[in-house]
Amino acid sequence: MAAQRFFITGTDTEVGKTVATCQLLRALARDGLRVAAMKPVASGCEWRGGVLWNSDVAAHRTAMNVSVPEDWANPYRFEPPISPHLAAREAGITVSLDHLSDCADRLGELADVLLIEGAGGWLAPLSEQHNMADLAQRLAAPVILVVGLRLGCINHALLSAAAIHAAGLPLAGWIANRVDPHMARADDNLAYLRTKLNAPLLAEIPYAADAVHQVMLLNAVSLTGGAACTTPDTPPN
Numbered sequence: 123m124a125a126q127r128f129f130i131t132g133t134d135t136e137v138g139k140t141v142a143t144c145q146l147l148r149a150l151a152r153d154g155l156r157v158a159a160m161k162p163v164a165s166g167c168e169w170r171g172g173v174l175w176n177s178d179v180a181a182h183r184t185a186m187n188v189s190v191p192e193d194w195a196n197p198y199r200f201e202p203p204i205s206p207h208l209a210a211r212e213a214g215i216t217v218s219l220d221h222l223s224d225c226a227d228r229l230g231e232l233a234d235v236l237l238i239e240g241a242g243g244w245l246a247p248l249s250e251q252h253n254m255a256d257l258a259q260r261l262a263a264p265v266i267l268v269v270g271l272r273l274g275c276i277n278h279a280l281l282s283a284a285a286i287h288a289a290g291l292p293l294a295g296w297i298a299n300r301v302d303p304h305m306a307r308a309d310d311n312l313a314y315l316r317t318k319l320n321a322p323l324l325a326e327i328p329y330a331a332d333a334v335h336q337v338m339l340l341n342a343v344s345l346t347g348g349a350a351c352t353t354p355d356t357p358p359n
């Protein structure tokens with residue numbers, strides 16, 4: 123049976139999509155599920171042993187519990203750390219949604235859950251024609267929004283949620299990631315978002331130097347079991 127897939131987006135680049143993806147993979151694996159991740163397009167790669175290496179893809183590999191071919195998990199990789207549409211254009215490559223959909227289908231045969239991490243935020247472009255939202259639509263993947271808790275994130279989170287809704291995709295849930303340990307009124311910001319984002323808060327990720335290696339403490343929410351999603355009245359801790 124094909125994997126249940128989720129598209130992991132964020133309020134911006136560098137808000138913790140990779141950290142959240144890795145933590146969620148581990149949490150689901152601990153529940154006995156076969157989990158895989160995909161990074162459809164990675165810009166910001168480096169040459170290692172004659173091949174382009176990407177840190178997001180490498181991090182995903184530490185948290186997956188199935189073996190998947192690199193060319194399916196990360197079909198497009200580019201060296202410069204710039205917007206994917208520019209990196210692809212400079213490389214003379216057109217990112218194909220057909221190809222990405224094909225790779226996601228193949229990966230989906232190997233796992234129970236497939237997490238697909240976008241690059242940048244919801245409308246980051248893949249080409250002159252397409253962006254992450256088009257890809258998520260093409261993959262028909264419910265969306266998980268990672269909110270990097272820092273000043274400005276309320277606006278970014280609500281705009282992202284509105285755009286996800288406008289794309290006709292369900293917001294399966296959101297994750298609050300404490301990327302800024304010095305953020306003033308962080309809890310008040312989080313409380314406001316809980317009242318305004320019309321989706322369950324799946325988890326809060328504390329600030330930690332080794333966050334990418336940790337396991338997500340999921341709230342009492344069913345992502346994969348088919349039961350109704352619920353957010354507890356009182357968050358854990």
Ligand SMILES: Nc1ncnc2c1ncn2[C@@H]1O[C@H](COP(=O)(O)OP(=O)(O)OP(=O)(O)O)[C@@H](O)[C@H]1O
Binds near residue numbers: 135137178328
């Ligand atoms: N909870 C956290 N505590 C401490 N550092 C964090 C946390 N979450 C993320 N970081 C750090 O912030 C940086 C950005 O995180 P990450 O790479 O997960 O972002 P991203 O949204 O995946 O970025 P991109 O758009 O490049 O894929 C990384 O250095 C990461 O280790």
Ligand SMILES: C[C@H](N)[C@H](N)CCCCCC(=O)O
Binds near residue numbers: 164165166203205242
């Ligand atoms: C290189 C970086 N870390 C990401 N992979 C790409 C971020 C693209 C952002 C595009 C934009 O919204 O301006």
Ligand SMILES: [Mg+2]
Binds near residue numbers: 239
């Ligand atoms: Mg990332």
